[in-house]
Structures are given as structure tokens and as C-alpha cells.
Amino acid sequence: MKFSRYFQELMLAYKAELDDLRSDFEGKDVMKRRLKEKREQFAFLLPMLQSNPEMLAPAFHDAFLFMNPLAFEALAAKERDKLPLWSSLSKAVKVEPWAEKMVTQVLAEEGGQLFLVTAACLEYLSRSVHVRDSALANTDEDDDSDDSAQDRDDSENGDLDGHYGRHGRDDGDDGDDIDLEEAGADWLAEQGFDRKD
Known part of the structure; x- marks a missing residue:
């Protein structure tokens, strides 16, 4: 999927905002409460x-039903001044x-139509990323493999078939010895936080 500069920059900020809302400093899932607030x-x-x-856009998380996903893939390639009206x-x-x-x-606000188009497109894109992230997180490969696949996914804007091919299920031995602390440190590093070694 091709991103315009407008959506490329906004998507990074939007994803970071959703990640901040998702969990507290103890790693507990608090997204539902924070979205309500x-x-x-x-x-x-x-x-x-x-x-x-x-x-503001995270307030609309899970607010949209996408009837024509291809329309939003096309929108993601448009710059701000080329976006259509919400109507x-x-x-x-x-x-x-x-x-x-x-x-x-x-x-009722000035710029409201543009904002809604932007918010809906960000939500569509975040769901696509979330689906890919979930697919990666539920595999039996070790953390290093997941990290390299995520890096490739971010740089190439996703190749889901390739990820499933690389992360096919094996005999299950790798999934038994997961170090949750190490996995958490890896996840924080991916989000841009310094590793606490």
C-alpha cells in the first residue's frame, strides 16, 4: 500500500497515540478506560x-464500519489538499x-469534513497494521524472528502472505520458553523507548 507523506507522518503519530492509550506503566491493558475518558x-x-x-482521532477508535476498504487504500495515497469531503x-x-x-x-467545526476523512483513514490503516501485528504476535517463532519480520513489514508497508509463509507453525517447541520480560523490553524498544539493560 502506498502512503502519501500526509498519512505516513500522521499514521506514525496516531499509532504511537493508540499505543500510549493501550497500556499503563505496569503493562496492563487500560485502553477501554482511556478511550472512555x-x-x-x-x-x-x-x-x-x-x-x-x-x-483527537483516537476518540473514533472502533467507530467506523468500512463498507469499501479499497476506497480507503486509495485515500491513504492522497495528500491533505486532495482528500474528498466526508459527505x-x-x-x-x-x-x-x-x-x-x-x-x-x-x-460543526471548521475543517471538520477533512478531519473525519483523516480520522477514518487513520483508523482503517491502524486496523490493517493491528491485524498484521496480531498475526505476528500469535506465531510460535522466537522474538528475534518477530522483530525482523516487523521491521520488514514497517519498511515495505506489509506483505501479509510473506509473513504467514515465514512464520508458519512448527512443532511448538519455540513457544514454550517465552521470556515475558524480554518480550516486553523488545516491544518497548520497537515503540522507541530506551532499553533498560
């Missing part, structure tokens, strides 16, 4: 709609009922 603060975050869309995407994406009030609030 972000949605409760939505009106206060609206001023960031144009300057920092990646900060033109009515057949390509639907909004979950719980998010409709937020959509109305956004559309």
Missing part, C-alpha cells in the same frame, strides 16, 4: 482538530451509533 473530554479536545488530528464517503464508510454525536460536533 478521551470521549468524555471530546469537546475540550476539539480545538486540536486541525493542528493535531492524531490526538462523499457515505457509501464507503458508516459510523457506529455511539459515535454519531461526536461526528455532528466535528462537522
Whole structure:
């Protein structure tokens, strides 16, 4: 998949924001609670709609139903000034009922149409990355193999068939001796944090 510079930069920031929301300092999954808090603060975050869309967009995590995924793959290749209006995407994406009030609030703001197109595209792209990450995390290969596959995935924007081919299930011996602390350190290093050796 080809990314425009606009989405390439925003996707990195959006993914980092979702990762921050996903777990606390103890590694516990707190995403549901943190998303709820972000949605409760939505009106206060609206001023960031144009300057920092990646900060507001996570409020729409899981808010979109993608009826035409190919449309969003095409959008990901467009620069900001070439994006269509939100109203033109009515057949390509639907909004979950719980998010409709937020959509109305956004559309009342200057730049709201562009923001919604951007947020939906970021969410589509993050789901694609999440599917690939989940496929890698559930294999029986060792951590080093997962890291190199992830690096290749990030640099080439994904080749899912290649990953499944490389990470096919074996006799299961590799999965029995996973060092959770080491795996956690590897994951933090991938996110850009310094390794605590």
C-alpha cells in the first residue's frame, strides 16, 4: 500500500497515540478506560482538530464500519489538499451509533469534513497494521524472528502472505520458553523507548 507523506507522518503519530492509550506503566491493558475518558473530554479536545488530528482521532477508535476498504487504500495515497469531503464517503464508510454525536460536533467545526476523512483513514490503516501485528504476535517463532519480520513489514508497508509463509507453525517447541520480560523490553524498544539493560 502506498502512503502519501500526509498519512505516513500522521499514521506514525496516531499509532504511537493508540499505543500510549493501550497500556499503563505496569503493562496492563487500560485502553477501554482511556478511550472512555478521551470521549468524555471530546469537546475540550476539539480545538486540536486541525493542528493535531492524531490526538483527537483516537476518540473514533472502533467507530467506523468500512463498507469499501479499497476506497480507503486509495485515500491513504492522497495528500491533505486532495482528500474528498466526508459527505462523499457515505457509501464507503458508516459510523457506529455511539459515535454519531461526536461526528455532528466535528462537522460543526471548521475543517471538520477533512478531519473525519483523516480520522477514518487513520483508523482503517491502524486496523490493517493491528491485524498484521496480531498475526505476528500469535506465531510460535522466537522474538528475534518477530522483530525482523516487523521491521520488514514497517519498511515495505506489509506483505501479509510473506509473513504467514515465514512464520508458519512448527512443532511448538519455540513457544514454550517465552521470556515475558524480554518480550516486553523488545516491544518497548520497537515503540522507541530506551532499553533498560
